[in-house]
Amino acid sequence: MGRVSVEGVAKAYGPKRVLQDLSLAVEDGECFTLLGPSGCGKTVLLRLVAGFETPDAGEITIGGRLVSGRGTNVPPEARNLGVVFQDYAVWPHLTVRANTAYPLKFRADDAPQRAAAVQGVLDQVGLGALGERYPSQLSGGQQQRVALARALVAHPEVLLLDEPLSNLDANLREEMRFEIKDLQRQHGATILYVTHDQEVALALSDRIGILDPAGRLRQVGTPREVFDQPADLEVFRFLGVTSFVDLAFDGDQARIAGTPLDLRPEGPRPSSGALVGGFRPMEAELVSEGGVPGTVKRVALLGAVVDFRVEVGGRELRIQQETSEVMRGLGLPVEGQPCGVRFHRLRTFAAAALSGGA
Amino acid sequence: MRPRRFGTAELLLLLSILILVVVVAIPILLIFWNAFVVEGKPDFLRALALLKEPDTLEALKNSLVIAGGTTVLSTIIGVFFAWLVSRTDLPYKGTMKVLFLVPFMLPSFIGALAWKILLSPRGGHINRLLMDLFHLEDPVFNIMSLGGIIAVETMYLFPFVFIQVSGALERMDPTLEEAARISGAGLFTITRRITLPLMMPSILAGALLVALYSLAHFGVPAILGTERNIFIIPTKIYEKIYASGGNFEAIRTGTMLSSILVLSAAAILYIQSLVLSSGRFQVISGKSMRPMVLKLRGLKWPLLILSVVYIALTVVLPTVTIFLVGTLKTYGLAFKLENMTFDNFTYILFKWELTRDAIWNSFYLSLSAAAVTMLIGTLISYVLVKTKIRGKFLLEFLGVLPFSVPGTVIALGVILMWSGRFGVNLYNTAWIIFVAYIARYMAFALKSTSAALEQVHDSLEEAARACGASKWQAMKDVVLPLIKPGMVAAFFLIFLPALRELTTSVLLYGPHTRTIGVAIYTLNEDGETVYAAALAAIALVIIVLGQLLIKRVTRAKIESA
Numbered sequence: 032m033g034r035v036s037v038e039g040v041a042k043a044y045g046p047k048r049v050l051q052d053l054s055l056a057v058e059d060g061e062c063f064t065l066l067g068p069s070g071c072g073k074t075v076l077l078r079l080v081a082g083f084e085t086p087d088a089g090e091i092t093i094g095g096r097l098v099s100g101r102g103t104n105v106p107p108e109a110r111n112l113g114v115v116f117q118d119y120a121v122w123p124h125l126t127v128r129a130n131t132a133y134p135l136k137f138r139a140d141d142a143p144q145r146a147a148a149v150q151g152v153l154d155q156v157g158l159g160a161l162g163e164r165y166p167s168q169l170s171g172g173q174q175q176r177v178a179l180a181r182a183l184v185a186h187p188e189v190l191l192l193d194e195p196l197s198n199l200d201a202n203l204r205e206e207m208r209f210e211i212k213d214l215q216r217q218h219g220a221t222i223l224y225v226t227h228d229q230e231v232a233l234a235l236s237d238r239i240g241i242l243d244p245a246g247r248l249r250q251v252g253t254p255r256e257v258f259d260q261p262a263d264l265e266v267f268r269f270l271g272v273t274s275f276v277d278l279a280f281d282g283d284q285a286r287i288a289g290t291p292l293d294l295r296p297e298g299p300r301p302s303s304g305a306l307v308g309g310f311r312p313m314e315a316e317l318v319s320e321g322g323v324p325g326t327v328k329r330v331a332l333l334g335a336v337v338d339f340r341v342e343v344g345g346r347e348l349r350i351q352q353e354t355s356e357v358m359r360g361l362g363l364p365v366e367g368q369p370c371g372v373r374f375h376r377l378r379t380f381a382a383a384a385l386s387g388g389a
Numbered sequence: 390m391r392p393r394r395f396g397t398a399e400l401l402l403l404l405s406i407l408i409l410v411v412v413v414a415i416p417i418l419l420i421f422w423n424a425f426v427v428e429g430k431p432d433f434l435r436a437l438a439l440l441k442e443p444d445t446l447e448a449l450k451n452s453l454v455i456a457g458g459t460t461v462l463s464t465i466i467g468v469f470f471a472w473l474v475s476r477t478d479l480p481y482k483g484t485m486k487v488l489f490l491v492p493f494m495l496p497s498f499i500g501a502l503a504w505k506i507l508l509s510p511r512g513g514h515i516n517r518l519l520m521d522l523f524h525l526e527d528p529v530f531n532i533m534s535l536g537g538i539i540a541v542e543t544m545y546l547f548p549f550v551f552i553q554v555s556g557a558l559e560r561m562d563p564t565l566e567e568a569a570r571i572s573g574a575g576l577f578t579i580t581r582r583i584t585l586p587l588m589m590p591s592i593l594a595g596a597l598l599v600a601l602y603s604l605a606h607f608g609v610p611a612i613l614g615t616e617r618n619i620f621i622i623p624t625k626i627y628e629k630i631y632a633s634g635g636n637f638e639a640i641r642t643g644t645m646l647s648s649i650l651v652l653s654a655a656a657i658l659y660i661q662s663l664v665l666s667s668g669r670f671q672v673i674s675g676k677s678m679r680p681m682v683l684k685l686r687g688l689k690w691p692l693l694i695l696s697v698v699y700i701a702l703t704v705v706l707p708t709v710t711i712f713l714v715g716t717l718k719t720y721g722l723a724f725k726l727e728n729m730t731f732d733n734f735t736y737i738l739f740k741w742e743l744t745r746d747a748i749w750n751s752f753y754l755s756l757s758a759a760a761v762t763m764l765i766g767t768l769i770s771y772v773l774v775k776t777k778i779r780g781k782f783l784l785e786f787l788g789v790l791p792f793s794v795p796g797t798v799i800a801l802g803v804i805l806m807w808s809g810r811f812g813v814n815l816y817n818t819a820w821i822i823f824v825a826y827i828a829r830y831m832a833f834a835l836k837s838t839s840a841a842l843e844q845v846h847d848s849l850e851e852a853a854r855a856c857g858a859s860k861w862q863a864m865k866d867v868v869l870p871l872i873k874p875g876m877v878a879a880f881f882l883i884f885l886p887a888l889r890e891l892t893t894s895v896l897l898y899g900p901h902t903r904t905i906g907v908a909i910y911t912l913n914e915d916g917e918t919v920y921a922a923a924l925a926a927i928a929l930v931i932i933v934l935g936q937l938l939i940k941r942v943t944r945a946k947i948e949s950a
Contacts, residue, residue, distance in 0.1 A: 083851050107854040108862075114855035120848035124870045133866070137857035181856065191855075 033094055033188035033221035034059045035080060040089030040100075042075055049075050050246045052089070057189075062215055062222040064232040067242030068269070073225045075246075077193050080223060081114055082107035094188050108137070110189075113182030113220070117194040119174045121166045127153070127177050128162035134185040152180045155214060172203040179211070183218055190220045196231055208234055229270050233258060241266050264380045267309055274315075274348040275307040275385055276323075278377070285377070288344040290323045296377040307385050308377035312351035315374045317341070319361040322371025327364045337363065343372055397860070398776045402784060405769040409787040412828045416802025417651065417794060423805060424644035439642050448625035448646070451535065451614075452604060455621055458539035459546060459603040464596045466543065467550025468588075470699075473692060475558040477683045480693050486555065488700045490548050494936050495704070496889040497545035498608025498906065499925040502913055503707030504541050505612055506714055506922070508532035512721075514710075533617045538610050542603050544703040549602070550595030557591035558584075576683065590664050597661045601654055605795030607892035608906070612913060622646045623797040623892065630801065630896060644805075647798040655793040708929065715923035733923040744924055746901060747908035754819060754904065755887030758826035763879040765827070766834025767872070773835075774842040775850075775868075791831035796892035799828045804896065817899030825893050830883040837882055841875020842868075874943075881939045889932055905931075 035057040042050045049072040057063040065073045078084045080091055082098065082105060090100030093112075098105040113134075121130055131153055135145045153159045156176040166174050175195055182190055192211070196204045212235055215222055226232055232239050233254040240251045243265050250262035261267035276287050278296060285292045287308070296308050317327070317339060325343035332338075337357050339350045350372065357363060364370055425436050439445065473479050474486045492500075507515045508530045516528040531537060565587065569579045607623040615624055626646050629639040685692060713724055715733055722728040737744040773781070773788060794802075803825045807815040815821040845868055853863035891906030898907045905928050912921035 081851070081855060083854070106859070107851070108857045108859055110855075112855050114852060116848040116852060118846060118848055120846065120852040122849060122852070122867055122871075133853070133858075134856035178852075181852070185857070 034092075035063075035094075035189055035221060035223060036090075036092045037076070037080070038090045038092075038100075040076070040079060040086045040091065042072070042079060042084065042087055048246075050079075050086075053246065053248060054089075055240055055248060055251065057221055057223050059221055060219050061237045062212070062224065062235060064224040064226060064236040064239045065242060066226060066229060066232040066239050066269070067246075068244050069227050071242045071244050072246035073227075073242055074193055077191050077223065077225045080189075081112055081191050082110050111185075111187050113185070113187040113190045115175075115178045115182050115190070115192045115195040117197055119166075119171075119178045119195075119198075121174045121177045121181075123166050125165075126162065127158055127164050127166070127169070130166070130177050131162075131180045131184055134181060138185060148184055149180075152184045155183075155217070156180045156210070172199055172207065175199060175207065176210075179214065183214060183220070186218060187220060190215070190218075190222045192222065192224045194226050194228075197226070197228065204228075204231070211235060233270075241269060261378070264309070264384045267378065267380070271311050272349050273309050273311060274346070274350075275309050275380075276346055276348065276374075276377075277344050277382070278306040278308040278379060280306070287323045287374075292323075292374060292377075294374060294377065296379045298379040300379055301381055305382035306379050307382045308374070309380055310374060310377050312338070312349045314376040315348070315350045315372055316352050317350060317357075317361065317364065318371045318373045320371065322373040325370055325372050327366055327368045327370050330363060330366055332363070339364075341370065341372060348372070398772070398778050399780075401768065401772050402776065402778055402780060405772045406780075406784050406787060408765055409769065409784070409790070409831075412824065413790045413794065413831065414787060416799065416806045416828065417790065419805040420644045420647045420651070420798060420802050423641060424648045436641070436645055439638075439645050442642070444620070445625065445642060445646065448620040448622055449649070451610075451619060452621040454535055455538055455542065455610065456600050456604045458535070459542040460596050460600045462539060462543040463547040463599045464550050464592060467547040467595060467599075468554050468592055470547075470696065471551045471554035471558060473696065475555045477685050477692075478689065479685060479696070480689060485693075485696050485700075488704070489551050489696075491700070491704050492545045493548045493552075494885075494932060495545065495708070495929065496608065496891070496906070496932070497542065497606065498612055498891050498910065499711060499889075499929065500545055500707045501541050501609040501612040502909065502921060502925055503710040503714075504532045504537070505913075506710055506918065507706070508537070533613050533619075535614075535619060538613050538619070541609050541613065542606065545609075546599045546602055549598040550592065553591040553595035553598075554588055557588055561587060593664045594661055597657050597664070601657045601795075604653060604657075605650060605797065605892070607797060607895060608910070611895075611910065622650055623795070626797050626801060627896060630804070640805075643801055647801050650795050650798050651793060654795055658793050711922050711929065712926045714919060715926040717919050717922075720918040733919060734927065737920060737923050737927065741920075743903065744908055744912075744920070747903040747905050747924070748927070750819060750822075750902055751888050751890075751905040754822055754826060755884050755890070758823055758830065758887055759880045759884035761823075762827045762830050762834045762883050763838070763876055766831060766879055767838045767876055770835055770839035770842050771868075774839050775847070788835055791828060791835065794828065796829050796890075797896065799825050800893045800896035803828065817902065819902045822894050822897050822902060822904070825897055826883075826887055826890070829890075829893055830887060833882045833886075834879045837879040838872065838875050841872040841878075845871045877942060881935075881942075885932065885935050885939070888935065889928060 037056070038054050040050055040053045041048070053076065065076060067073045075084065079086050079099065080093070085104050086099050088100075091098050093110055096105075097103050098110055122133075125133070128149055132145060132149045135148060140148070150159065150162070153162055156179055158173060158176050158180065161169070161173065166177065169177065175198075178195070195211075196207055199207060208231055211222075224232070224235065236254055238251060238253055239257050241249045241257060243249050250257050250266045252260075257266060258270050261270065267273060279286045280300065283295065285294075285296050285308070300306065323343055325341045325348070327339060328342055328347065329340040330337065332354065335354055336351045337354050339352070341348045341350055425431055425433055427435060440449070470489050474482045474489070479485065505513070507513050510516060510528040510531045510533065513528065513530070513532065516530055519525065519529045520527075532541065561584075566579050566583055569583045574582065605623060607627065610619065610621045611624045611627065614620060615628070620628065626643045629643040629646075713729075714720070716729040716731065717724075717733075718728050718730055738748070739745065769784065769788060773784060803821055804816065807813055807821050807824060809816070815824065849867055849871070850863050853867045854860070858866060889906060890904060891910055894904040894907050895910060898904065903911065905924065909921050909925050909928065912918075912924065
């Protein structure tokens with residue numbers, strides 16, 4: 032029913048090409064997140080799906096119906112969508128109830144049915160008692176709930192969310208993340224969610240599509256897949272903090288700064304060109320004996336974890352370890368102190384890509 | 390890119406362009422055409438030769454002196470009082486601030502009338518009083534001079550500077566001054582090195598507005614200058630068009646002078662936009678702060694008295710004069726109870742056709758012009774702010790035009806356009822004033838409706854579309870309710886000034902289409918000082934009632950929101 036498919040879509044504003052030949056499919060009932068840095072065209076894609084913009088080329092279908100392309104352009108109001116905007120877009124001159132009831136104005140339901148539907152969805156988002164308030168009397172989080180209630184009340188096939196959480200503070204963001212997930216389960220709508228916030232994307236999505244700054248889709252997969260098996264350096268660097276060390280191989284034996292490693296780096300190994308090994312802060316640790324020699328540059332006790340900056344072979348690495356583990360082991364090192372680094376996991380990438388990419 | 394169909398947006402754009410072209414652009418073009426084209430050929434030399442006529446040259450010189458003098462004087466007074474009410478511990482600051490804005494709502498030509506009654510060299514009441522008291526041979530003051538015109542213009546125009554500067558002083562981040570203080574700078578140094586430079590853009594912006602208005606105002610120099618052969622550009626244009634029976638050379642001189650007015654207005658507005666965009670918002674934030682306040686100590690009460698006396702002299706005295714003279718049985722009688730009567734007012738309001746018509750004309754003309762201009766302005770602003778279509782730059786250009794066209798120029802432009810030359814002759818009808826008002830007040834409508842529309846974020850409209858509303862439905866349910874306050878503001882911003890308007894209608898009125906302003910002006914010309922004052926008093930009452938009504942309406946708006 033609510034499958035969204037985008038085929039070969041292109042969009043340019045004047046000379047600026049935002050999207051080129053982009054294709055992706057969001058399955059019925061799926062929560063799909065488009066994740067990318069700001070300015071990568073993800074919001075443009077959402078606006079194309081919503082019908083606020085027309086693609087220069089390509090086709091968009093929603094629930095099997097062609098809505099854009101091949102000379103067709105279904106206006107937004109006829110696409111049966113719910114949209115939640117980054118700035119909430121709650122109408123300031125209407126009460127919470129009137130805001131929420133608005134989409135039902137265009138349906139054939141009778142008045143009691145409508146009132147029940149509105150109260151129902153307001154209860155779901157936790158605003159059941161605030162129906163007569165005006166948006167100016169609500170907090171940011173509450174306004175965002177009104178926007179959600181309004182998007183859900185008419186049971187649209189597809190829900191489009193444009194960074195709906197980015198204007199909220201961290202605690203509220205976490206809370207709303209779970210709420211959106213719950214609401215989606217209850218309503219069964221297909222969700223296309225656009226964000227630059229990887230935490231939200233990883234926590235919320237069934238699948239994630241990762242866009243690079245040029246608006247190309249780099250990888251599509253489950254949160255686990257994109258996080259654990261990044262398709263390329265761009266994807267790897269985009270998700271979480273990453274560090275890189277220079278890698279050398281003789282045969283299958285990998286070495287860093289001459290020191291042989293006791294692990295096999297993952298990933299393809301191009302035959303020519305220098306290689307680097309990439310890892311996330313928790314995928315390495317400081318050891319008192321052995322390991323690759325390095326120097327502790329910075330130590331920051333962040334609470335549950337300790338954050339180290341360590342220099343190895345001329346590159347600075349970020350390493351994090353649980354505080355309790357550090358205390359049990361070698362204790363907090365002093366800045367400037369030599370140390371050993373043991374890697375638990377490394378992924379190989381071409382060094383050229385590292386210096387080329389931003 | 391696919392070529393787009395000719396849709397609603399394109400239609401609206403075309404309509405907006407058409408309206409602005411007909412109402413504003415063609416009249417201005419006609420003025421330039423008449424000024425510089427003789428028998429189908431451009432002829433700048435002859436055009437310039439017209440300017441060398443002694444009387445036109447004199448008018449240009451006077452304009453420069455009056456605009457310059459008024460600007461300097463208004464800036465000094467405006468900055469001083471603005472500083473006094475926002476940066477000192479002057480008692481009753483709030484009340485004083487409101488009082489300093491009162492001259493804004495009073496028509497300056499009524500003030501000029503009052504001052505003429507008080508300070509004209511021979512007949513002026515104050516002059517006579519002083520001459521009697523001190524047994525003088527000659528009058529002490531002569532308001533009917535360049536200096537007098539500058540003084541009266543300043544009384545009514547200084548609030549432009551006052552408003553800009555007091556607003557900026559209140560929004561200025563006090564830490565900027567505190568930082569200087571901590572660094573050891575004294576108050577004088579802080580004012581000179583920190584405060585004044587930061588205020589400069591606001592001061593300049595206000596001063597340029599004063600320059601623009603004093604250059605284009607007709608009323609004050611007409612009442613105080615014409616009798617004494619002191620002309621400035623607008624009154625010279627009036628004289629040329631009206632007094633010389635509309636012969637061709639006279640119209641050409643009029644259009645030449647109008648061209649000069651348009652070009653100077655455009656230059657002033659251009660400089661102002663440069664000044665305003667030079668980054669003052671980096672240090673002056675939108676929110677109000679608690680500014681550093683200077684303790685006046687011993688000067689506290691003297692300065693308050695100075696302010697009160699200023700208000701009393703510039704606002705209360707002329708107003709009282711107008712009301713008192715309006716009640717006299719005959720002009721020249723002493724202000725004694727037995728010489729006073731209310732019959733003048735009933736006569737003017739109900740019996741005399743000329744004044745009754747004038748009041749009625751002003752009412753329906755400003756009402757209809759305000760409504761129509763507000764609606765057209767909303768349409769044009771919508772296209773400008775909310776649509777993304779090719780060809781919009783044309784509308785953007787045309788949209789700037791109404792801002793730079795002084796009232797006299799508009800009047801001359803519509804005369805050239807609507808006097809039968811293009812098949813439509815509206816001359817001597819109310820329609821020609823109506824068309825001129827639309828052109829004259831379009832800038833107000835554009836400013837306030839486009840500001841309102843800019844605050845309605847696109848996503849609000851898009852949210853409605855996503856909810857199932859069509860373009861028109863979204864407009865009706867979301868955009869219109871949200872910009873309604875802006876539209877109401879635009880309506881009143883046009884209605885009230887149009888009600889007391891003189892500069893434009895004085896060039897356009899016919900036997901039955903006098904406006905209140907024109908009636909007061911012509912009555913004064915004809916020596917009917919008492920009736921002129923009585924009508925002016927009625928006008929003042931109407932204006933004050935109108936202002937109170939606006940306050941009511943806008944406050945109700947704020948409370949319901």
